[in-house]
Amino acid sequence: MDQIITLGEFIIQKQGDFPYAKGELSSLLSSIRLAAKVLNSQIGKAGLVDHILGGIGTENVQGEEQKKLDVYANNLFINSLKARHEVCGIASEEEDKLIIFENEGGLNGKYVVLIDPIDGSSNIDVNVSIGTVFAIYRRVSPIGTPAVTEDFLQSGRNQVAAGYVIFGSSTMLVFTSGNGVNGFTYDPSVGVFYLSHPDMKIPESGNIYSINEGNYAHFYPNTKAYVDYCKSIDKSTGRPYSGRYIGSMIADIHRTFLKGGIYMYPKSKVAANGKLRLAYECNPMAFLMEQAGGKASDGHQDTMDIQITDVHQRTPFFAGSKNMVDKLNEFLKG
Numbered sequence: 001m002d003q004i005i006t007l008g009e010f011i012i013q014k015q016g017d018f019p020y021a022k023g024e025l026s027s028l029l030s031s032i033r034l035a036a037k038v039l040n041s042q043i044g045k046a047g048l049v050d051h052i053l054g055g056i057g058t059e060n061v062q063g064e065e066q067k068k069l070d071v072y073a074n075n076l077f078i079n080s081l082k083a084r085h086e087v088c089g090i091a092s093e094e095e096d097k098l099i100i101f102e103n104e105g106g107l108n109g110k111y112v113v114l115i116d117p118i119d120g121s122s123n124i125d126v127n128v129s130i131g132t133v134f135a136i137y138r139r140v141s142p143i144g145t146p147a148v149t150e151d152f153l154q155s156g157r158n159q160v161a162a163g164y165v166i167f168g169s170s171t172m173l174v175f176t177s178g179n180g181v182n183g184f185t186y187d188p189s190v191g192v193f194y195l196s197h198p199d200m201k202i203p204e205s206g207n208i209y210s211i212n213e214g215n216y217a218h219f220y221p222n223t224k225a226y227v228d229y230c231k232s233i234d235k236s237t238g239r240p241y242s243g244r245y246i247g248s249m250i251a252d253i254h255r256t257f258l259k260g261g262i263y264m265y266p267k268s269k270v271a272a273n274g275k276l277r278l279a280y281e282c283n284p285m286a287f288l289m290e291q292a293g294g295k296a297s298d299g300h301q302d303t304m305d306i307q308i309t310d311v312h313q314r315t316p317f318f319a320g321s322k323n324m325v326d327k328l329n330e331f332l333k334g
């Protein structure tokens with residue numbers, strides 16, 4: 001039987017791979033692990049207990065209705081991260097403003113975390129997979145001082161770690177710290193994440209395209225041309241491709257990691273910069289994609305090279321098998 005490795009053992013074994021970490025990044029990742037376990041137990045009950053289902057009558061900075069689970073998950077990750085004294089601040093999809101930890105532990109924290117606590121929350125009520133996405137950066141402001149905006153507006157290339165937790169038929173934590181991508185599956189009977197998908201690599205090509213074709217009428221001509229290309233018959237290239245769109249980015253991206261393909265959320269006449277957020281959705285997914293041999297772009301440049309000026313800014317997002325993203329970029333540049 002292959003050696004069974006837990007996430008905790010893996011983090012310790014790979015300790016040396018983390019840049020300048022003396023255990024802080026390990027402690028930070030373990031706080032995310034803890035929050036994921038607690039959130040998993042709540043999501044598992046979501047269908048039974050209405051205390052976290054449904055809206056709470058508020059909207060987040062995106063103008064999206066906040067579900068109880070959104071708020072619950074947001075508070076859970078904030079508290080878990082704050083408790084470890086490795087983090088000096090957090091940017092969350094659920095928070096208009098940056099969260100700066102001004103206690104001693106926060107002031108001396110070396111990292112900032114940018115997080116979407118529950119992506120795809122509109123899918124909670126219909127029992128579709130949802131998840132958490134996070135990006136970790138080393139602060140650029142002096143240790144011992146409050147975190148500042150510049151700590152959160154770093155290039156995606158500065159990420160020291162990134163990952164997601166998908167709560168689906170099983171709960172998985174997938175992350176990278178710059179040395180490949182590894183997936184861990186949660187066994188709730190013992191409360192442990194086991195290394196189930198070591199060194200994840202995305203196939204260079206695939207035959208699945210993932211886009212909300214309900215927006216086709218609003219797409220710009222080059223986007224329409226690529227979607228039409230995916231649906232046209234060419235047996236030599238395996239087309240027409242299969243269409244798969246779950247409407248939960250983490251679920252669509254996770255499938256893309258495992259089976260290959262391309263996930264797309266383009267700009268359109270009704271979404272000038274697309275829908276997804278650069279800082280805490282696209283950049284972490286782009287980091288994972290590149291680490292797994294895939295690619296992520298806005299149609300003109302790699303996602304992680306996009307200049308960030310606002311922590312909630314949106315970007316067109318295309319990610320998946322390298323050859324498919326390259327092909328799409330040809331259409332969009334054309």
Ligand code: P6P
Pocket residue numbers: 119120121122212247248249250252275276
């Ligand atoms: P649409 C969920 O709200 C989300 O942010 C992503 O998880 C998902 O891929 C996308 O929006 C779905 O958006 O416009 O296709 O319904």
